[in-house]
Amino acid sequence: MQKLNSNDLLMLAGSFHGMHAITKQLCPNPPVPPAFSAPAANLAPSPFTHRPTGIEVLETSQFRMQCFQTITGIKFLLFTEPQQPNIDTTMKKIYELYADFVMKNPFYTVEMPIRCEKFDRALDGFIKLRG
Amino acid sequence: MVLYSFYIFDRHSTSTYSNPAAIARSLSAPTPPPSSFSKTPRPASTSSTLSSTPAARAHASDSEKLIFGLVFSLRNMVHKLGGTDDTFLSYRTAEYKLHYYETPTRMKFVMLTDTKLNNLRPYLHQIWANLYVEYVVKNPLAPVEHPGGIGVANELFERALELFVSTALPA
Numbered sequence: 001m002q003k004l005n006s007n008d009l010l011m012l013a014g015s016f017h018g019m020h021a022i023t024k025q026l027c028p029n030p031p032v033p034p035a036f037s038a039p040a041a042n043l044a045p046s047p048f049t050h051r052p053t054g055i056e057v058l059e060t061s062q063f064r065m066q067c068f069q070t071i072t073g074i075k076f077l078l079f080t081e082p083q084q085p086n087i088d089t090t091m092k093k094i095y096e097l098y099a100d101f102v103m104k105n106p107f108y109t110v111e112m113p114i115r116c117e118k119f120d121r122a123l124d125g126f127i128k129l130r131g
Numbered sequence: 132m133v134l135y136s137f138y139i140f141d142r143h144s145t146s147t148y149s150n151p152a153a154i155a156r157s158l159s160a161p162t163p164p165p166s167s168f169s170k171t172p173r174p175a176s177t178s179s180t181l182s183s184t185p186a187a188r189a190h191a192s193d194s195e196k197l198i199f200g201l202v203f204s205l206r207n208m209v210h211k212l213g214g215t216d217d218t219f220l221s222y223r224t225a226e227y228k229l230h231y232y233e234t235p236t237r238m239k240f241v242m243l244t245d246t247k248l249n250n251l252r253p254y255l256h257q258i259w260a261n262l263y264v265e266y267v268v269k270n271p272l273a274p275v276e277h278p279g280g281i282g283v284a285n286e287l288f289e290r291a292l293e294l295f296v297s298t299a300l301p302a
Contacts, residue, residue, distance in 0.1 A: 002214055012211065015204055022201050026194060027226045028135035028243060053225040059250070060209045062217045079212075 001063060001079060020054035020067070020075070027052035066091060090130065097122050134296060135227060135243040139263070140199050141277060142237035148283040149195055202231055202241055220252055234259055254300055262291050 004012070030052055058065040059082060068076040068091045076098075078091055101119035102108055108116060139148040202219070209219040221230045223246055230248075232240040232255035240255040266288040267273050277283045 001212060004211070008211065012208055015208060019201055019204055019208075022197055023222070023224055023229075026197060026201070026243075027224065029226060031226065055222050056224050058205070058209075058222040059220045060213055060217050061220060062213045 016077075017075075020069075024052050024054040068095065070095065093126060094123065097126065132248055132301065133245040134300070135245075137243075137292075137296075138195065138198060138239075138241040139283065140202075140239040140241070143276070148277070149191070198229075198241060199239075202229075202239060206231075206233070220250055230255060232256055232259065238263075248301065251300070257299070258292065258295060262288060262295060266291060 054069070055067050058067070062082070064080050064082045064084065064087075066078045066080065066087045068078070070076075076091060076094060078087060078094070080087060097119060101122055102114050102116050105116050105118075108114070136149065205222065206219045209217050218233070219231055221228060223229075226246070228244050228246045228248060230242045230244065230251040232252050234240075238259070240259060242251055242255060244251065263283075266285065267277075267283050270285065273283070273285070274281055
């Protein structure tokens with residue numbers, strides 16, 4: 001992988017956001033909401049489950065990119081080797097770390113770059129443990 | 132498997148061939164939902180009921196442009212991230228998968244299928260090497276460039292493509 005400066009990264013993030021939206025729009029068979037049934041009538045219908053998802057996995061000859069989007073719209077991008085197993089569980093764990101160390105940090109302002117030392121350390125430790 | 136659509140783009144970003152309906156129906160899988168972007172370049176096509184309305188045709192060319200723009204930027208992003216010898220192979224969403232193959236002459240072969248298939252790059256390469264080169268490039272009557280599918284939409288190529296899709300592709 002190439003080392004990129006933060007300007008390039010911002011540019012890529014912006015274009016990825018657009019591409020993610022386009023892949024959603026291109027969906028040839030939009031998921032259909034389930035038929036109305038009696039037990040489900042008690043629950044409010046979720047507006048999130050029956051929407052096409054955007055890119056989830058991007059494969060190239062040298063790396064593999066996994067994109068995980070939370071319900072609130074935050075995207076986690078994980079770049080791995082093409083043959084890396086168990087990416088889903090890794091992603092889930094990272095999401096947990098994010099929730100624990102970033103969202104529960106009272107000094108973190110949402111939608112700002114993450115500068116939480118504890119999160120960095122926990123993430124490093126977790127990745128090293130798996131590697 | 133379900134094949135939703137297949138596109139060929141030349142290096143000038145014009146779609147030279149796109150065929151969602153004709154090959155999709157030749158597959159064994161549950162009938163795919165009628166592709167809203169159904170455009171066949173051959174005027175006297177049997178499956179042109181959808182494409183005959185101007186709205187459907189406009190939608191077809193819209194998705195063509197979207198797909199071209201998308202693979203173009205994905206390819207550029209991959210080059211930026213992985214270096215110039217890295218190639219973009221495919222992406223997957225929860226609903227479909229897009230396979231991509233680019234020849235050295237910058238022709239782009241794009242196929243949209245369901246998510247169960249592994250990488251179709253070797254098959255796309257075969258379509259280029261065995262069908263496109265054989266029936267389009269070697270056709271003395273075909274023009275060099277193919278705006279709007281002229282020359283690519285010949286019967287031999289289409290029939291061979293249909294046969295290839297229904298027999299060679301993994302089920």
